[in-house]
Amino acid sequence: MISKKYSFDFVSKYLWLFSLLLSSAAFAQSPFELADVLTEAGESHSYMAKEKDLEVPVTVIHGAESGPVLLLTAGIHGDEFPAILALQRLREEVDAKQLKGTLILVHLANLPGFHARRVALHPADNKNLNREFPGEKNGTPTEQLAEFFTREFISKMDFLIDMHSGSWNQQLLPHVYSPFVDSEELDELTFEFAKATGMQHIVMYGERPRDPANSISYPNTAMTRGKPGLTTEIGHLGQSDEAFVEATLELSRNALYFLDMLPGEPTPHPAPVIYDKLKSVVSPVDGLFTPRVEIGSVVEKGTIVGEVRDYFGNVVTELTSPINGTVMMINETPPVKAGESPVTIGIEQEV
Incomplete structure (x- = not known):
């Protein structure tokens, strides 16, 4: 269960997580299915999730015991590298037999953008994946990719962290976006999730639509479906420095501790700065x-x-x-x- 040291009422949080588990596909007794591929309990499985012309490198680490489904996604923008490298390391670090729940690692969401070295955009239609959700199954390549993530990934997870960094032209102060959609319980849980990452700078963000059919961004697609979805920004100038990679790993570990998926306590920043x-x-x-x-x-x-x-x-x-x-x-x-x-x-x- 979640540590009592957070301000969000412990009983409310426990009941919230329990209700998520009841609706989750992640029961340790059964295999976890993602993109028509099954992963057995207590096992880790890395593969290319495919549909038509779409390919997404993923790892499913399906715990030996039941728990939440945490989705960590790198490479929504293919030119943002620290999280891509961090999730490769996290794959080696997490032992499925010690894990409660299921960890989904999307190693590189926008594979065409990555290989085309495009700033934020998909080379086939020049669209920004993080502006096309919930997507369209028969739309442009970017719209199809957004629909695939909405249907196959967001529908099966309980918590999301969408991991970003600055492109070649951007220098960023590391921060996490804690979105809100005017749902008191969901917004509070999302804020506690943001604090638990350990990042000092937290931006409260409520500017996305509340309509699930017009969610626009990846995390907002989760939020409009009743699931906490954060965006992190670590790293800048298209670089992949070790410090950026390690900071991304640390917030990933904190998320796993916060959700009681691995033994350990999250370490929130001792002096968080909140931005309105x-x-x-x-x-x-x-x-x-x-x-x-x-x-x-x-x-x-x-x-x-x-x-x-x-x-x-x-x-x-x-x-x-x-x-x-x-x-x-x-x-x-x-x-x-x-x-x-x-x-x-x-x-x-x-x-």
Whole structure:
């Protein structure tokens, strides 16, 4: 059962998890089926989940005892590498015979985007997988992939972590999005799940639709179906540094401890910072962007966060923060178009 040290009422959480287990496909006495492939209790099975032209490398670790189904997904954007490497290590680390419940590892959700080296997009239709949920079975390749994940993965899991990092042009302050959909019990459990990851910076996020038929993003597809779904951002600039990989592994372990799937206690950050909103700083012109602040900088309204030069090197405009907050994202490469946001500011929750 979940540790009592979290603020969410222990009995309510236990009953919530128990109800999830009753509806889950993960009973240790029976094989776990995913994409027409069975994995026996107490076994780990890595394979290519296939349907028509779709291929997704997955590992199912089906525990010897019953418990929640946790889905960890890397590579929704194929150019974000730390989580891809971390889940390969987690596959070797988790022993199915010691696991309660079922752990699903999606090693690389957007395989075509990965091999095409595309920033966020699928090369076949230039669509962002994380904007096409719940998908369409007879749609474009990206829409088909979203529908496959909705039908085969989200329907069979109880908790989701969608693992991201910054693309080649983005520097990010590591953070986790804790979405809310105005369901008190679900939103509170999702927030406790976010804290349990151990990440310091937690962004409360309620901007996605509440309609399951128009869920848009992968985690919101889980949330609109009554299941906690987090997004983590660890790593940046298209890099796969060891520190980023290890941080992703650590949050994965914390998730398993939080759900009592492995013995151990999660280690929430001792000083979490909660953000109510993210505010974009928008460039009014095309040109070359140069940042004037760093990731994690605390800025006041009116602080110059960057400047845009024309193609001859003349400063055209200075970009200023519209609010007091913390710098969460910076575009570290020069190209910027009018209407694009090269800097994002997080607004800290008032205590």
